[in-house]
Amino acid sequence: MSEKHLPLWEVFIRSRSGLAHKHCGSVHAADAEMALQAARDVYTRRGEGNSIWVVPSGAITASDPADKDELFAPALSKIYRHPTFYEVPDEVGHM
Amino acid sequence: MYTQALNAISDEPADQSAEAARFQAQVDAEQKIEPNDWMPEAYRRTLVRQISQHAHSEIVGMLPEGNWITRAPSLKRKVALLAKVQDEAGHGLYLYAAAETLNVAREELIEQLLSGKAKYSSIFNYPTLSWADIGAIGWLVDGAAIMNQIPLCRCSYGPYARAMIRICKEESFHQRQGYGIMLTLARGTSGQKAMAQDALNRWWWPCLMMFGPPDSESQHSDQSTRWKIKRFSNDDLRQKFIDATVPQAHYLGLAIPDKEFTFDEASGHWKSGPIDWAEFKRVLSGGGPCNRERMRVRRKAHENGAWVREAALAYAEKRRARRDAIKIAAE
Amino acid sequence: MATTSISFSETPLLNLTLRRADDALILGHRLSEWCGHAPIVEEDIALANIALDLIGQSRALYDYAAQVDSSGLTEDHFAYRREQHQYRNCLLVEQPNGDFATTIVRQVLFSAFMDLYWREMMKSGDESLAAIAAKAEKETAYHLRHSAEWLIRLGDGTNESHARAQAALDELWICSGELFESDEVERSLIDAGLAPDCGSLQESWQNRIQPILREATLKIPSTPFMQSGGRCGRHSEHLGYILADLQYLQRAHPEAVW
Numbered sequence: 001m002s003e004k005h006l007p008l009w010e011v012f013i014r015s016r017s018g019l020a021h022k023h024c025g026s027v028h029a030a031d032a033e034m035a036l037q038a039a040r041d042v043y044t045r046r047g048e049g050n051s052i053w054v055v056p057s058g059a060i061t062a063s064d065p066a067d068k069d070e071l072f073a074p075a076l077s078k079i080y081r082h083p084t085f086y087e088v089p090d091e092v093g094h095m
Numbered sequence: 096m097y098t099q100a101l102n103a104i105s106d107e108p109a110d111q112s113a114e115a116a117r118f119q120a121q122v123d124a125e126q127k128i129e130p131n132d133w134m135p136e137a138y139r140r141t142l143v144r145q146i147s148q149h150a151h152s153e154i155v156g157m158l159p160e161g162n163w164i165t166r167a168p169s170l171k172r173k174v175a176l177l178a179k180v181q182d183e184a185g186h187g188l189y190l191y192a193a194a195e196t197l198n199v200a201r202e203e204l205i206e207q208l209l210s211g212k213a214k215y216s217s218i219f220n221y222p223t224l225s226w227a228d229i230g231a232i233g234w235l236v237d238g239a240a241i242m243n244q245i246p247l248c249r250c251s252y253g254p255y256a257r258a259m260i261r262i263c264k265e266e267s268f269h270q271r272q273g274y275g276i277m278l279t280l281a282r283g284t285s286g287q288k289a290m291a292q293d294a295l296n297r298w299w300w301p302c303l304m305m306f307g308p309p310d311s312e313s314q315h316s317d318q319s320t321r322w323k324i325k326r327f328s329n330d331d332l333r334q335k336f337i338d339a340t341v342p343q344a345h346y347l348g349l350a351i352p353d354k355e356f357t358f359d360e361a362s363g364h365w366k367s368g369p370i371d372w373a374e375f376k377r378v379l380s381g382g383g384p385c386n387r388e389r390m391r392v393r394r395k396a397h398e399n400g401a402w403v404r405e406a407a408l409a410y411a412e413k414r415r416a417r418r419d420a421i422k423i424a425a426e
Numbered sequence: 427m428a429t430t431s432i433s434f435s436e437t438p439l440l441n442l443t444l445r446r447a448d449d450a451l452i453l454g455h456r457l458s459e460w461c462g463h464a465p466i467v468e469e470d471i472a473l474a475n476i477a478l479d480l481i482g483q484s485r486a487l488y489d490y491a492a493q494v495d496s497s498g499l500t501e502d503h504f505a506y507r508r509e510q511h512q513y514r515n516c517l518l519v520e521q522p523n524g525d526f527a528t529t530i531v532r533q534v535l536f537s538a539f540m541d542l543y544w545r546e547m548m549k550s551g552d553e554s555l556a557a558i559a560a561k562a563e564k565e566t567a568y569h570l571r572h573s574a575e576w577l578i579r580l581g582d583g584t585n586e587s588h589a590r591a592q593a594a595l596d597e598l599w600i601c602s603g604e605l606f607e608s609d610e611v612e613r614s615l616i617d618a619g620l621a622p623d624c625g626s627l628q629e630s631w632q633n634r635i636q637p638i639l640r641e642a643t644l645k646i647p648s649t650p651f652m653q654s655g656g657r658c659g660r661h662s663e664h665l666g667y668i669l670a671d672l673q674y675l676q677r678a679h680p681e682a683v684w
Contacts, residue, residue: 004408005202006466008195025258026192027468028201030407030579031414037572038468041475042185046265062131157462157470164458165668168675168684169502170451170485173458174478180461181474188467226675226684284682392462400465402590403526406583413582 009035010060012053013043021053029054122323127253130196138322142252143197144213145324147204150190151215153183154208155389159223160232168226175272176229182269186262193254209394217375218305220383227280227287227294233273235295235302235340241266242336243306246326274343281347288348295344296352303367304375306333334364341365430680432507434495441514441611442621443494443555444504445657447487448515451505453536454480455668456523465526472572476533479565486558493554506676510666511659518601520656520665527580527590531598533573538634539605539627541566546622555620574638581642588643595639596647603652606631611657 006028012021024043029035035054043049088095114133121128128134157180164180167173191201207213218236223229244266247259280291307313307329319325344351355368377383434440457477464470488501518536523529544566547559580587606628608616615621639646655661675684 004405005200006404006408008201024261025189026195027188028466029468030404031411033575034407034411034579037472037575041472042188042468045181045185045471045475064131154462154467161461164461165455165671166674168506168679168682170481170488170505172684174481174485177458177461177474177478177481181471181478184461184467184470184474188471191467279684284679286679287682396463396465399463399525402584402586403465403580406580406587409587410579410583 006030008057009039009054010057011035011039011043012055013039013049014051015048016050021051026057027054119321122251122321125249125251125323127256128251129253137318138324139197141319141322141324142255143194143199143204146190146194146197146255146258147199147207148214148216150187150194150204151208151213152219153187153190155215155219155393156236157183157187158389158392159219159221159385160229162223163226163229166226167229172276179233179269179272182265186265189258189261190255193252193258196254205397209390209397211381211390214379216305217378217383218301219389220378220386221298221301222384224297225290225294227277227290228298230273230276230280230291231294231298233269233271234277234343235273235298236305237266237269237273238340239302239305239336241270242332242339243327249323249326251323277347277349281349291347292349295349299352300370300374301378303333303337303370304372304378306330306336308372308375333367337365337367430507430677431509432499432503434497434499436512437494438611438614439552439620440491440494442615443487443491445514445516447484447491447504448513449519449536449540450480450487451484452513452515452665452668453519453532454478454484455672456519456521457529459523460529469526473529476569476572479562479569483558483562483565486561490554490558502676506673510661510669513659513661513665513669514657515661515665516601516604516656517653517662518598518604520662520668521598521601522664524594524597525590526576527587528594528597530573530576530580531591531594533569534577534635534638535598535602536605537566537570537573538638539631541570542627542630542634543622543624546627549619550621551619552621577638577644578642581639581644591642592644595644599647600649600651600653604654604656607654607657609657 007030008026009029009032010026011024013024014021027035027038027042029038032054036052039052039054040049044052115135118128118132118134118138121132128138160176160183161180164173164177167176191204194204195201204213208215223232241263244259244263248256248263250256250259277291280287310328310330313329341351353368355366357366358364359366378386381387436444454477457473457480460473460477461470464473484505485501488504491504492499492501518532521528521532541563544559544563548556548563550556550559577591580591582588606624608623608625612621612624616623636646653662676682
């Protein structure tokens with residue numbers, strides 16, 4: 001008899017207030033509460049947790065690497081967004 | 096380490112496509128390959144086997160050490176050992192998670208382990224016969240594992256590299272804990288000293304075998320090296336391990352159980368006597384002291400757990416159905 | 427030497443502290459037996475977490491016992507060098523793990539009690555016990571949450587899981603009454619505001635347990651009697667085997683430091 005699988009959940013942890021949640025791995029669980037507790041037990045044993053998000057893996061939409069040029073290249077050409085594009089005289093001090 | 100060059104990479108003709116060239120360029124430039132990137136099928140298959148074998152090793156590795164939790168001789172040692180074994184479960188889990196990014200389910204991998212199709216590190220087929228074995232495992236087995244794991248932190252596949260970084264951070268207390276136990280025993284009663292020497296006598300050779308067959312007999316490591324999945328040769332790592340460990344053994348006042356062991360002035364390396372590769376092959380193919388017992392235990396855990404997993408899924412389904420019914424009723 | 431066992435003067439405060447310490451150690455020890463055998467890897471980790479919390483609590487309590495006794499004994503002396511009749515744990519915690527349902531039922535019954543107990547102990551006039559209680563209460567709240575969730579999943583899961591959960595409840599219920607026993611040992615401590623009255627926690631415990639069991643679709647067993655004896659060292663046959671494992675190395679090498 002082939003067993004139905006426990007679904008996969010992706011885990012995001014914020015380790016301290018002020019930081020963003022970071023993806024740190026996945027757990028298997030039957031429901032959200034089980035996933036949350038598993039994530040807490042597996043990924044915050046050394047006090048690395050302040051907030052946990054768990055998301056069913058199937059709910060995540062990822063960009064296609066083939067579209068890398070289309071999605072990301074235009075940003076690269078707009079170098080005027082970068083502070084290094086602008087020169088500020090030394091006498092003015094740090095800006 | 097727990098990878099032991101146990102797999103042969105199939106002799107597929109080198110992919111000549113532009114994608115393959117781009118892939119190799121990415122690897123050569125030390126840019127990580129991520130789950131959605133194009134990769135040769137052989138690269139994906141090799142990684143699934145290597146990562147899952149590593150994961151299986153962590154899980155099976157819980158058993159020889161878990162064996163002594165109830166008999167740990169002090170509360171401090173008890174919690175330290177329990178935390179270590181728990182870490183190993185966690186490591187297995189990180190690695191299964193990394194393998195799953197390559198389009199394979201954890202359940203499939205577990206099925207491969209339990210059916211005997213997948214391998215795990217030979218070292219865990221040896222029994223833990225005394226408390227000193229717990230010290231020896233932490234000192235030698237984890238010491239050997241760290242040698243292999245640090246280079247893997249730079250392996251080409253992103254999720255595997257990140258799992259290895261996490262594992263290496265956690266592993267640092269494991270080896271120290273083991274060596275600490277050996278130190279306490281070596282400075283203890285004559286009974287404890289004898290216990291420590293006996294453990295070293297039994298674990299030394301199997302630990303040397305952990306690094307896999309000699310380079311002269313290793314197949315297909317070129318491809319693994321080119322793909323930056325394998326970063327150093329078996330013999331190089333084995334030698335590094337020996338050179339690091341011998342002074343540690345001397346500090347303990349323990350003897351390396353090798354009548355032919357010598358220090359080679361010219362190269363500055365410790366030279367080991369001949370390794371019994373027949374034993375290695377025998378243990379790998381199921382003839383070690385604990386192979387059958389380890390698999391029996393893991394199969395039993397999995398089978399006994401089936402009704403629990405089914406219950407969790409059934410309950411989740413019931414809850415979903417009830418929520419949907421409420422939503423419909425509210426409309 | 428005639429024996430490797432310790433001797434000490436068991437005052438009411440020491441007795442009380444050992445009751446809590448032994449409960450935590452024996453249950454933590456039982457849970458650690460699951461390592462490598464749990465239904466899923468995530469649960470190996472979860473049960474080990476609970477075990478670590480409990481053994482950690484026992485260490486704080488044994489340490490306090492050693493301070494109170496002040497004859498130079500250590501946490502390990504209390505944990506490893508008493509004889510079976512000197513252990514003060516309740517019968518519930520020494521019961522075998524059985525299947526996963528049995529372990530979960532044992533955890534729910536115990537943690538629901540200890541959560542209430544620690545909250546009351548936080549008000550103790552004894553600063554050390556109050557501090558231990560504050561830390562333990564946070565941990566215990568999680569143990570209860572985790573095990574209650576599982577009991578609901580098992581009770582309201584499949585026919586098999588429901589049957590196993592009900593069987594476990596039927597089996598362990600007769601060990602629950604002992605949790606609320608109050609005796610002369612604790613009387614003076616209760617009157618001095620140093621320790622909670624276990625008996626006074628029974629109603630709250632029932633109010634805590636009933637909704638969980640209801641959601642788990644489980645029936646409270648009707649039982650004509652409750653097992654007792656742990657608090658005065660009259661244990662079940664199980665404790666002997668636990669201690670044989672636990673104490674073996676210390677008894678075999680009495681002079682050794684580990």
